[in-house]
Amino acid sequence: MSGHKMLSSGSKLWTSGRSSWISRLHNGVTGRGKACSTKVCIVGSGPAGFYTAQHLIKARPDVEVDIYERLPVPFGLVRFGVAPDHPEVKNVINTFTQTAKHSRCSFFGNVNVGKDVSVAELQEAYHAVVLSYGAEGNRSMGVPGEDLAGVYAAKDFVGWYNGLPSCRELSPDLSCETAVILGQGNVALDVARVLLSPIDFLKNTDISQPALEALAGSQVRRVLVVGRRGPTQVACTIKEFREMVKLPNTRPEMMAADFEGVTEAVKDLPRPRKRLTELMLKTALETPGEKEQERRDEASHIWGFRFFRSPVEILADPENSRTAGIRLAVNRLEGSGEGARAVLTGEVEDVTCGLVISSIGYKSLPIDPSVPFDSRKAIVPNNMGRIQQAAGLYCSGWLKTGPTGVIATTMNNSFDTARSVVEDMDSGTLDASSAKPGSQSISALLEKRGVMPVTFSDWEKIDSVETRRGEASGKPREKLLTVEEMLQEARK
Structure with a gap:
């Protein structure tokens, strides 16, 4: 700073x-x-x-x-x-x-x-x-390609839209359709919300003028929020998750497979965690009411959580000059609750994206x-x-x-x-x-x-x-x- x-x-x-x-x-x-x-x-x-x-x-x-x-x-x-x-x-x-x-x-x-x-x-x-x-400081992901153009630490991205002098020159390229955020804490959701919020909503806040102008021209339409563990270990709070669910002109895109066994586990969770998990389950698996379905059908922007995924490599474009995607390892959990550990399965999957924001912690x-x-x-x-x-x-x-x-x-x-x-x-x-x-x-x-x-x-x-x-x-x-x-x- x-x-x-x-x-x-x-x-x-x-x-x-x-x-x-x-x-x-x-x-x-x-x-x-x-x-x-x-x-x-x-x-x-x-x-x-x-x-x-x-x-x-x-x-x-x-x-x-x-x-x-x-x-x-x-x-x-x-x-x-x-x-x-x-x-x-x-x-x-x-x-x-x-x-x-x-x-x-x-x-x-x-x-x-x-x-x-x-x-x-x-x-x-x-x-x-x-x-x-x-x-x-920023915690490093420790993966190949993290120095490519189009990869940012959440701390710097947040500093950019909040007017921190040392982040003024960040000038992120928002010309891609898909952004991937690594980490599922409240900062990750702040970034996702700012990327997807209607510009009329942001222009009444104290967001920095250069960020407002860049976001007004943003091509980002889809934001995936990726975590290495499962829905019952997610680090955000219910307030931030609810804001994503209600964000105008957006619809959620979750994978039903990520929630296998979660319905049974909910009853044993402590109350704040239980409420958050129930809202995630409802968002991911339940058919919405008519009004909500109509709202989702009209939405032009998409967001979603992806669980059991860890970054392996940031993939470069053919010129090797900037981000073209991210390779994610597929994990399974050993243990349960807060102490559950993510263990590699050996499977990987590639996601095409032009923007990667690492929200894995400040230091x-x-x-x-x-x-x-x-x-x-x-x-x-x-x-x-x-x-x-x-x-x-x-x-x-x-x-x-x-x-x-x-x-x-x-x-x-x-x-x-x-x-x-x-x-x-x-x-x-x-x-x-x-x-x-x-x-x-x-x-x-x-x-x-x-x-x-x-x-x-x-x-x-x-x-x-x-x-x-x-x-x-x-x-x-x-x-x-x-x-x-x-x-x-x-x-x-």
């Missing part, structure tokens, strides 16, 4: 404002008291970062929290990961804004921890450092050589958020757990990390007795390095421009798509 490759020109824009910004900070305009306080730094301003900050501020009146973010804009995956047609999920931004405006919280955007400032330097300046920077990346990192699990080894062999260092969110769950899951795990920090303060394990300079010393370091942070009030200028631009075209906002544009507006 880094916009820092593009920053050299942007940072010059603000040189003139730098001294006044630093003096403003030093003069305590942030509303902080001069009394000795416990200074905590949080790296990352997505849900994990903000929920950790929220809990710390509520739990201890002596805690001051500084949130550092690589981009000039806050909110992480709430801004760049939530589907544009799910505006209600973005309402948590209101809560995060309250936290950011608290007198004991400060936001520093446009600061790339690990490059502009090291974790060791943050540890010098703060009593505790919490890493909450999420999972920005965290190491931020700094000084921080322990488990590259196999792609997490920072921790115990309740306490980073192992690193006193005063903590983690929350997907960096702590891996990329699982929804925003509420992240909230709970972030609260747990904040509780660990507070417990360590209370017990004396975390020594908060000596004064620490916090943002004063870090801002001086950043100034020396030519980095100008974006404050929360600077972000509000960006926010105001985006919402104003959106209103002009009937959208909630029209996002700025480059770091340079963001920085220009922040410094006006």
